[in-house]
Amino acid sequence: MLNTAISLVTAATVMLSSLGLSGAAQDSGPSDSSVINCVNSAVECPVLTYHNFTQPGDGVKNGPWSCSINKFESDIRTLISSGYSFVSTYELYLALNGRGTLPEKPVLIEFDDGYLTNYTLAFPILKRYNAKADIYVVTDRIDGDHSGLPAFDWDQAREMEQSGLVSIYLHGGSHDDATSFTPEQFRADHLYGWQRIEDELGKRPFRPYVYPGGEYDLSTLAVADACGDDMQFIWAWGWKTGAMDYPVYLRMNVSDTTDPVGQISAYFTFLERVRKKELGKQLP
Numbered sequence: 001m002l003n004t005a006i007s008l009v010t011a012a013t014v015m016l017s018s019l020g021l022s023g024a025a026q027d028s029g030p031s032d033s034s035v036i037n038c039v040n041s042a043v044e045c046p047v048l049t050y051h052n053f054t055q056p057g058d059g060v061k062n063g064p065w066s067c068s069i070n071k072f073e074s075d076i077r078t079l080i081s082s083g084y085s086f087v088s089t090y091e092l093y094l095a096l097n098g099r100g101t102l103p104e105k106p107v108l109i110e111f112d113d114g115y116l117t118n119y120t121l122a123f124p125i126l127k128r129y130n131a132k133a134d135i136y137v138v139t140d141r142i143d144g145d146h147s148g149l150p151a152f153d154w155d156q157a158r159e160m161e162q163s164g165l166v167s168i169y170l171h172g173g174s175h176d177d178a179t180s181f182t183p184e185q186f187r188a189d190h191l192y193g194w195q196r197i198e199d200e201l202g203k204r205p206f207r208p209y210v211y212p213g214g215e216y217d218l219s220t221l222a223v224a225d226a227c228g229d230d231m232q233f234i235w236a237w238g239w240k241t242g243a244m245d246y247p248v249y250l251r252m253n254v255s256d257t258t259d260p261v262g263q264i265s266a267y268f269t270f271l272e273r274v275r276k277k278e279l280g281k282q283l284p
């Protein structure tokens with residue numbers, strides 16, 4: 001397995017080299033032992049992910065990727081009454097890198113894809129409870145639609161960011177599976193997406209990225225890293241050998257029926273499993 005991992009890393013390095021990216025990759029890539037991720041850091045913050053939101057009468061079926069807005073509000077109330085504090089992705093990044101601290105029971109909420117209901121239904125609730133959530137958008141879908149559902153537009157994105165409760169980051173220029181691209185295509189899609197976000201919303205203080213469908217491999221880890229991504233989010237159950245060499249962070253999905261506190265427990269179960277595998281020990 002190790003030999004396979006090494007040969008894959010070597011292959012990724014060769015691919016990057018052919019793209020003229022090898023210098024950047026070597027700065028923070030596979031050979032860099034200073035990489036900080038959710039596995040080797042003592043900073044712990046579970047990440048809960050939502051997608052679309054629904055309300056009665058809108059004709060959209062609830063499920064893994066659509067959560068009723070009443071249930072979302074109930075989740076926020078449950079997290080608050082359970083003692084959790086909402087933190088931003090940037091606050092987590094600063095804490096991971098020793099440049100800040102987190103409250104005692106932090107939780108990071110993320111929304112994927114950029115659905116219009118993030119703005120129309122969830123944003124009012126974030127404001128009501130002074131809760132933070134960061135949104136990871138597909139830049140090609142902004143002001144269009146995603147999976148047959150409308151997406152918010154750049155003005156709405158700006159309004160949400162101006163509240164101080166929401167920041168917008170990248171979930172892809174397109175929503176294509178990152179591993180379906182050649183490294184060169186993935187790099188182009190990725191840099192295009194970041195450029196669109198920064199053209200519309202201004203420069204980001206750092207670059208966190210969420211993989212579409214959670215699909216990644218050693219090549220995409222290396223390319224995103226070489227493109228300057230500071231964090232790469234994957235599903236908690238999707239850890240792969242070789243991910244330790246990158247600033248990878250686990251996350252859990254919250255559906256219309258799952259309990260957010262139960263998903264936090266599940267997050268730590270997955271994290272403990274990865275730590276045992278990678279570090280040979282349990283949670284500190």
Ligand SMILES: [Zn+2]
Nearest residue numbers: 112113212213
């Ligand atoms: Zn997505």
